[in-house]
Amino acid sequence: MTEQGSKLFGLTSAEVAERVADGRVNHDTDVKTKSIWQILAAHAFTLFNGVNLAMALFISFTGQYRNLFFLFIVGANLVIGVFQEIRAKHMVDKLSIMTQKQVAVIREGAEVAIAPSELVIDDLMRLSHGDQVPADSEVVSGNVYCDESLLTGESVPVAKAPGSELFSGSFIESGSLVARVTKVGRDGYAAKINAEAKYVKDVKSEILATLKAIIRLGTMVLVPLGIGLFVRTILMDGSTVNEAILSTTSAVLGMIPQGLVLLTSSVLAIATTRLGSRGVLVQQSYCVETLARVDTLCLDKTGTITSGEMEVAHVSCAPGSTDAEAVAAFAAIAAANASDANETAKALLAFAGDCEGLRAEGTGKKDPEPQIARAVAFSSARKYSGCVLADGRSLVMGAAQFVLGESRTPEADALCGGFEDIERRMVVCECDGFTDDDGIVGEPLLIACVGIRDKIRDSAPETMSYFIDQGVELRVISGDDPRTVSAIARLAGVPRADLMVDASTLDTPQKLEEAAAKYRVFGRVTPQQKRELVCALHRLGRTVAMTGDGVNDVLALREADCSVSMASGSAAARNVSEIVLADNDFSHMPEVVAEGRRSINNLQRSASLFLVKTVFTAVLALICIILPPYPFIPIQMSLISTTVIGIPSFVLALEPNKERVSGNFLANVLSRSLPASCSIIVFLLLELVLGRLLGHDFDEISTVCMIITIVVGLALIFRISQPLTALRRALIVSMAALAVVACTVFGSFFLVVALPADVAVATAVFCVLAVMLFDRLSARFERNADSNRLLIAAAEKIESGVPVPRAALPRDERKRG
Known part of the structure; x- marks a missing residue:
């Protein structure tokens, strides 16, 4: 770099080429989104897909290709998941391109415009009001004020004069200057923080964890059960190899809830599409559930409460x-x-x-x-x-x-x-x-x-009021002076905003954890402390959502259960966040929470239909090792899945639902599904025993078992559809009609046979008794669930110092005193 007279000359072409050859170029400064191949691999190579592919290969061996209908569900789930993530990737990449701006540099005495990624060490950059500093540099000439809030969280402009250091990611607020590039690529200030924030972060979702646990458990159980059922069927029951394969794969497929996986993907895909139409980009669909469960929201002052x-x-x-x-x-x-x-x-x-x-x-x-x-x-x-x-x-x-x-x-x-x-x-x-x-x-x-x-954003008080009404605690975290942050938080409607602390005084982990529980406003917070605050809240048992738009927020965004950023913020913050507000409007957050509640509450209701099949199939497979035959083949399980599980669950999952999400997902689902599973198991076992004693053939036993299963399934749909609406009545009638048509008009396709009169009467009696048993068990489970909810509500009130009247306690607890 040379200087001729008073004129800045900059680097020569040879000097630029030398630095490029040495790798001293401003590459790799931002966190990158996953490639399309990485997305495809993440969704394709899963245990769920592996199990289903193995079953498809076994069925193909028999030549009974109509039993491969379940592959449509597997394929649909794969397509939806891949499409959603690729769509989010393209949106984030597009935002990054839109926010990137060329930088003016002086080379060989002339001013030229280049991409930030083409900057090299010692380049002279000319920056003025509104420009973002693309690389760490030193001021050569000019006096400016810099906005470093994306880096430090502090919104007070910082004066820069010749000799001062400029940090990449900051903005020139006023004035103009010439600066010499001192650090490029991953050596820059912003890039070092980015390096700690990977694009891929663990998905924190109860639903996803439940699905994975069911698939893992099913996989562990299906291997010994499948082998045992296959050997028992072929060696001791006189069946052919093809019959044994179809019987075994039917049991195995019933243990893996393909439909529940597809329904979850579909419902969350619809939720993300709805939110996308309102300017909310959801990069990780399961975060919709997480945000619906959040009880603590950490807010960044700049860009969230204030508009910038x-x-x-x-x-x-x-x-x-x-x-x-x-x-x-x-x-x-x-x-x-x-x-x-x-x-x-x-x-x-x-x-x-x-x-x-x-x-x-x-x-x-x-x-x-x-x-x-x-x-x-x-x-x-x-x-x-x-x-x-x-x-x-x-x-x-x-x-x-x-x-x-x-x-x-x-x-x-x-x-x-x-x-x-x-x-x-x-x-x-x-x-x-x-x-x-x-x-x-x-x-x-x-x-x-x-x-x-x-x-302060016009919508901020209303948004804060919404979260307060929903029982979500608010924390405001900023790099600014705590008194300033507290005053702004108070104007925005944040409760207890006077409980503020200067984070520079929190010099030990113990102090920081105590402050996380006590204070509502945190000032002078460093990027590392933001992350530590989120971790401290996790240790206190909180489900934490974090908002932010700067590089200084990236570490905390990555640690939070659900992270939200603004489109106008740094590319690093956008890439690491599950939700990006494309129009930079925080008032959309109540819409995200409401959409999450609709999705999760309806999913909990619909998921009970799927787990009925998973539970009774696994128990039935175990019973049939001792008392063969297994009464279903894959095409019959597909009919059951369609009439009493697939279509009803999808319709119910799309209804409006604004109830608060409470309780454990699996516990809520099992409390509805176990009564139906138990009823089906009892009467299928009874049919297997009586059918064997009375000399019924396999087709008759299979037909009776399928009718009992469908009737109890319809009873479950009726129960979870309370209170009945016109849509829900139409759904129940339609599914009953569909089952009747499938078992009569298309009986030969589903291997359903006409039953003798005595067997038909016995089947009707079994169905009535099964429904009665289901009703009794469901009522008992619901009473226990209501008692648990009352106890939890009472405990929350006692913990917050509110007196609980005796009448508000469950009856059993009142008796105990």
Whole structure:
């Protein structure tokens, strides 16, 4: 790099080529999304798919291809999962491209625009207002203010002068400069934090964990059961190899809930599609469930509670000045520097425009645009800006100590007596003029004080109120001064916002864990402390959601149970988050929670239908090793799955449901499914024993068992559909009609035979008794579940100090005293 005279020359082509050859290029600065092949592999190579593929190969050996119908379910599940993740990947990649901007560099004395990834060590970058710093660098010339909130979480602009260090990921808020690149690629500040945040994070989902556990358990059980059933059937029952294979695969497939896996994928895919239409990008579909279960929400101040913009909160006029004069003065200064307007200038221009609009409504006249003779740009060294009007008046605006001097600062402080702590205070003055190097001439005459603050999102109070009503505790975590964060949190409606702490004092793990339980507002928090706070909340038994948009939030986002970022934030934050708010509007969060509740509550209800088959099939397979034959073949299990499981579960899973998600997913499902499973097992066993004693053939036993199973399944649909609606009545009638048509018109396809009169009567009696047993068991399970819910609710009230009346306790507990 050379410098000719006073002109910056930059690197030569040869020097650039040398650095590229050495690998000193700004590559690999962001966390990358998974490739399409990685996505395909993650969804294809699973235990679930492996088991089903093995069963398909066995059935293919028999030549009975109609029994391969279950592969459509497996294929549909694979397609939905892959499509959803590839769609999310493309959306995130598109956001990254849209937010990437070329950078101006000086090479061989000329200014050229290149991609940030083409920067090399010692490149001279020219950056100005609004530009993001693409690589760590050192200021060569110019004075600016930098916004480092994406890195540190602190929204106060930082002054940068020649010799200062610029961090990649920060923004130039005002001014312009030339900086020399000092670090590239993974050596940069932002890239080092990114390196700790991998795109792939563990999915934290009760439903997914339950599905995996069922598949693992089923796989472990099906091997010995399958072998035992196959050997028993072929050696001791006189069946052919093909018959033994079909009988065994039918039992094995019944133990693996293919339909439940597909239903879960479908319901979550529909939820993510609905949310996508509202500007919410869901990258990991299972996070919809997690967010529905969240009891603690950690909020980043900047970009979540505040919009990232500034607004004028107060204007206080000095004696002898009017509001109109004050607004006109700072509007003129802001307009003079509009070409390099920072957030402060934008707020002043917007406020002046609103005031002018109000005056125009009242008088019907619009104020003329101020005529500017000279603009005095803001400088981080001077800490003020100003202008000279065409009529000769000179105006200046900035911090009181730099405009008025230390001796007159108390005068401005007195004028700002009604301002809040969160407001940035500036004075507007008239002076005699400016020197050639923009120094103030004469003693400034104070016109007014202006209070500017971070703009709180209009929807923030309503959003906070929603989460409070849902019993979700709110924590605000920021790199700003805790007093400032507390004041903003209070205005946004965060409860107990006065419980604040300076995280720089939390120098031991014990202090941090105690603070996580006690405080609601955390200031001066480092990126590592944000992650440690989330971990501390986990140790307290909390389910934590985290919002953030900066590199400083990445570590905590990765650790949270559910992470949410803004599209306007850093690429690293977007990539590591399960949910991205494409329009940067946090008010969508209640919609996400509501969609999650609808999906999860309905899934819990529908999943009980699937686990009925899983439980009774596994027990029946064990029974049939001792008492053959196994009464079903795969095509019959497909009919049962369709009429009393697949279609009903899908319809019920898409209904509106706003109830709070409570309890364990598996426990809730089993409390509904076990009564039906027990009833089916009892009467299928009875049929197997009586059928064998009375000399019924296999087709008759199979037909009776299928009818009993379908009737009890319809009874379960009726019970979980309470209260009945027109749709639910139509569903029950339609499924009963479908079963009748399948068993009569298409009886030969499903190997259903006409029953003798005595067997038909016995079957009807069995069905009535099975339904009665199911009703008795269900009532008992529901009473136990209600008692548990009352106990949990009472315990929560006692823990929070609320007295619990005796009548609110379960009856058994009241008897115990």
